[in-house]
Amino acid sequence: MxxxxxxxxxxxxxxxxxxxxxxxxxxxxxxxxxxxxxxxPIYVLVVMSFKEKTDFSSRLLLPDYLYLDNYIKALKEGGFLNALKNTCFVTALTVGIIVILGCMAAYPLSRNRSRLNSIIKSICMGVMMIPSLSILVGVYTEIVSMNGVNCFWPVIVIGAAFGLPTAILLYSNFINSIPSSLDEAAALDGASPFKTFWHVILPQLKPVTATLVIQQGVGAWNNFVYPSYFLQKPAKYTLVLLIRQYFGTADSGSNLNGAAAVAILSTLPIVVLYIFMQKYFIQGQIDGAVK
Amino acid sequence: MKKRKILQNLMYLPALGLMIAFIVYPLFRGFLYSFYKWNGYSQNMTFVGFKNYLDMMGNQFFRIAFWNTVLYAVFSTLLQEVLGIAFALFLNSRFKGRIAVRTVIYLPVIISALLIGYMMTFLFQYHYGVFNEILQWFGMEPIDWLRDPGRGRLIISLVTGWHYTGSSMIIFMAGLQNIPDMYIEAAKLDGATKWQLFSRITLPLLQPAVASTVLLNMVGGLKIYDSIVSLTNGGPVQKTNSLSTLISYTYFTSEKAGYASAIGMFQFVFIFIISFFINRYFAGKEVEY
Structure with a gap:
């Protein structure tokens, strides 16, 4: 059986x-x-960065010699470290402004549902749709009249202004899910709105803030349009502008391999962050899509 | 309580101020400039009424840039939608290493579009480019990929689609997670084929994800700038420009600030209208379950 x-x-x-x-x-x-x-494409970039300028062998094949000069030169010549410093500075301030002003703005907008506030909210959403190139002439002439060319601040404030709508949206969606009875209790205890925000709301915003810092940080790190107009002196270059400089001059047959090394060094911090904190990158992508 | 609300409202003033000062006000400034003939820096500004807009409509470089922009947006969006759903479905099944595949597909999204363009030129270059090398393995003539406007446009669209497919995929994966298993199970019990399952159950229920990715990808495509700078820089002879690169070229190289503003206003209104219709189209198709 x-x-x-x-x-x-x-x-x-x-x-x-x-x-x-x-x-x-x-x-x-x-x-x-x-x-x-x-x-x-990434593999070819890596291969190129490890080859001599005079090595015209197939871009698909790794070199049979160890050649690190492209990297050493990039680090030694100073342009890279300076651009790295500039990029960190611009990114940190941009993200800082977006996070602080964003959560501050989201609090009243999600708690006080007045007519005025819904108009303000739609202004924010409208701003989200304005293409950065549409306002090019207006913004460039404005900054020139404020003597802002070759300064970091225009790049920071314009970047922050473009990042704010997303931040306000994400924060107000999140604050909506915090019961308002919590703030009411704080108000009854005599806490001012700012105190309520600081002690009741802010501590709960950590997860959204993490997502937002990553999402906006990557955006600021990779930002090209406005830095390319306002940061014209090489001393003020960010990493993306340095990459353009290396590749841009490469058209006339010069150093594409050096350019590849600079490109890798510039992107590595973001890639490493991505590999270790993938969860936040993915979450940012999902949250950003929900209207 | 009213005073409290007013106090609370003060908290959005800094954010609002920043957006108005550096986005809304420049937009308004650009709107005014669009009625002037101006080179962008001199004291001489002549009011010309709608001349810039009329010139724009009749200008062949504007028309080329406009249709290019539409092509870039539509073609890259199609690519991202189809591949995004396909990848999401593929990764929705369980197998070892699916996280690695997801990581790799999303990887380009975090790299700057400018660098993506340069990386691609290593593949598309005439001399030593990887694709020409592969052609030569098979005894074929090398192709000057990026110096031909038609191929240039195709490559710009393909690269953009490739670059951002990961972001659509992530949104679709989240959408798939939200579909209750019971619908799929019920349809399976009723003997639905795989295609029926996809077209009658999965796709309609993914509709919110389709709506937001189409909007995101179309708007992104209509703004495209960085990757064109690094792939073709608008060339050959201004034939692969998008509206964005044309605005930059018109302002800084041709020194026609008024005319560049007019193109800017057109781009803004055009994107606004397109997003309005995309939203309306999908709002009418909302499924309930």
Missing amino acids: DKIKGHPESLGKKIQERNKKEKVWWKYTVSLVIFVIYLL
């Missing part, structure tokens, strides 16, 4: 297992194709 009963069952199991294996094979093939499509 046992044998007869057991036989078809184990056969079934075997077939199931084989099916499973075949299914998995299909998935690994697709994964491999995806890896090639998505990593090829």
Whole structure:
């Protein structure tokens, strides 16, 4: 009895297992194709960065010699470290302003549902749609009249202004989920609105803040449009502008390999952050899409 | 309590002030400039009424840039929608290493568009470019990929689609998580084929994700700037410009600030109208379950 009963069952199991294996094979093939499509450009960049300028061998092949000069030069010549410093400065201030002004603005906008405030909220959402190039002439002439060319502040305030709508949106969605009975209790105890915000609301905003810092930080780090107009002196370059300088002069047959090394050094901090804090990057992407 | 609310409202003034000073006010300034003939720095400004707008409509470089922008936006959005859903469905099934695949697909999203463009030129360059090398393996003639306007446009759209597919994929993955299993199970019990399952159950229920990604990708595509600078810089002969790169070129190279403002206003209104219609189209299609 046992044998007869057991036989078809184990056969079934075997077939199931084989099916499973075949299914998995299909998935690994697709994964491999995806890896090639998505990593090829990055791989070529890495290969280029480890080759001599005079090495015109296939860009698909790693060099058979160890060559680090592109990196050493990039670090030694100072342009890179200076640009790194500038980028950190601009990014930190931009993100700082976005976070502080963003959560401050979101609090009244989500708690006081007056007519005025809903108009203000739609202004914020409208600002989100204004393309940065549409206002190019207006903003450039404005900054010139304020003597802001070759200063960091225009890049910081314009970057912050463009980041604020998203921050306000994310923060007010989150504050909506905090019961308002908490603030009312604080108000009854005689706390001012600012105190209530500081002690009741702010401590709860940590997770959104983390997402926002990452999302806006990456945006500020990679920002190109306005830095390229306002930071014209090489001493004021951010990393993205340094990359453009390296590649831009490379058209006439000069140092693409050096450019590759600078590009990798400039992107590495973000990539490392991404690999270790992927959760926040993904969350930022999801939160940003929910209206 | 009223006083308290007024006090609370003070808290949005700094943010509002910053947005008005550096986005709304410049927009208004640009609107005024668009009625003037001006080189951008001299004292001479001549009021010309709607001339800049009329010139724009008749100008071939504007028309090229306009249709390019539409092409970049539509083509890259299509790519991101189709691949985004496909990748999300693929990664929604359980297998070892799916997190690694997700990590790799999303990786380009965090890299600057300017650098993405430069990285791609390593593949598309005429001399030593990877794609020409591959063509030569098969004994084919190398192609000057980026110096031909048609191919240049195609490459810009493809690169943009490739760059941001990861962000659509993430939104679709979140959307798939929100679909209750019971609908799928019920349809399976009723003997639905895989295609029916996808087209009748999964896709309609993914509608909110489709709506937000289409809006995000279209608006992003209509603003495209950085990657064009690094891939073709608008060339050859201004044939791969988008509205954004045309504005920059018109202002700084041709020194026509009034005319550049007019293009800017057009771009703003155009994007506004397109997003309005996208929102309306999807609002009418909301499914309830």
